[in-house]
Amino acid sequence: MKNYISLMLFMFQAASASFAQDSLALKFVDGHELKLSGRAFNSNQNYHRLDSSDRKLLIPRVKELATNSAGLSISFTTDAKTISLQWRLARWLDQWNMTPLAVNGLDLYGLKDGKWSYVASARPTGLNNSAVLVKNLDGQMRDYRLYLPLYTEISEVGVGVPTNATINKSAPPANQKRVVIYGSSITQGASASRPGMAYPSIMARSQNIEVINLGFSGSGTMETEIVDVLAKIPADVYILDCVANPSPQMIKDRAYGFVKKLRTLRPNTPIIMVESIFRETGNWDSQIGARTTQQNMEFRNAYQRAMGDSDKNLHYIFSKDLIGNDHEATIDGTHLTDVGFMRLAEAIGEEVKKVIGK
Structure with a gap:
């Protein structure tokens, strides 16, 4: 009840300015009352990616990043002709190589x-935000999907429609497959232009699957504790896109044990290992180029060692052609633009289709 009252007060305060410009009466629905996808636990208290009991097992930086809402989406059906939104951020974050929209804002898709x-x-403007997302819709009952911010914590969100419109929680798709991706900042979504353009979300839309985004910016370093967290999440396939952050020596020391522990805990679930993209800065900085090559080599060695144990459900994606060869897929030589994410989603998505039999 306390959270409900807090949300209602927030909506009233944030709405007053925008409603003065629009006489249309709106009703707002708490995001927790709609269909929340992209995480494996139920809670009407937050929009975190991992439950507090799982977060406490992790290193401090991962624990913090797990409160970011990357990959989470809210799905609903409505016949509204106008859709509005109000949301509150726990904190505002500026990233020099990302848009404010991707970090602190939301974007809407329709079926x-x-x-x-x-x-x-x-468009985000501060901690408390309100926006009229779209007007003059055709009024047909449709499914919509709202993607939450990639790089900050969102504490409250409400979807607004005219009082005479219907809005309901989307029905869960029948027999939907689930993919869990563990990775780094690129997995989390740096540097998509907006939340829905992170590659896990692109894959989810294109294949009608649920994808749980466990990318942790700068911190996807294969600690053994994260394996226990991954294995607790039922999945049809696990993707390990975690080469970019650890040093070659860390990969040598950790990757094989990481894969073997996940296999022990999930003996029948396919695992896809993905090499790091070749960093564009490595085309010019020979030290960066050599490091990326060595990282991928150590990861490949771990894969070959695991395959030597007769693991028939282990798959591998090489770095070649993951983001194309025209050197135009990144914003800063490392993190991807929407072009890079589309290419990466296609490359990894093709392997996912083969593995889960789409």
Whole structure:
């Protein structure tokens, strides 16, 4: 009840300015009352990616990043002709190589003619935000999906529609597959232009699967504790996209044991190991280039060693062609633009299709 009252007060305060410009009466629905996807636990207290009991097992930086809402989405059906949004951030974050929209904002997709299509973005301006996302819709009952911020913690969100409109929680898709991805900042979403353009979310839309994004910026270093967290999440496939952060020596020391422990805990679930993209800065900085090559080599060695144990459900994706060869897929030589994410989603998505039999 306390959280509900807090949300209602927040919505009233944040709405007053925007509603003065629009006489349309709106009703707001708490995001927790709609369908929340992208995490494996239920809670109406937060929009964290991992439960508090799991977070306490992890190193401090991962524990903090797990409160970011990367990969989480809210799905609903409505016949509204206008969709508004109000949200509150626990903290505002600026990233020099990311847009404020991707870090602190949200974007909306709609299902039209059987395909998810971009609808609108919600511009963030501070800790308390409100926006009219879209007007003049056709009033047909449709499915919508709202992607939450990639790199900060969102504490409250409400979806607003006219009082005469219907809004309901989306029905769960029948027999939907689930993919869990563990990785680094690229997995988390750096540097997509908006939340829905992180590659795990692109894959989820294109294949109609649920993807749980466990990318931890700068901190995907294969600690053994994270394996226990991954294995607790039921999945049809696990993807290990975690080469970019650990040093070559760390990969040599940790990767094989990481894979073997996950296999022990999940003996029948496919695992896909993904090499690091080749950092564009490595085309010019020979030290960076050599480091990335060595990282991938150590990861490949771990894969070959695991395959020597007759693991028939282990798969591997090489770095070649993951983001193309035109050197135009990054924003800063490391992190991806939307072009890079589309290419990466396609490359990894093709292997996912083969593995889960799509």
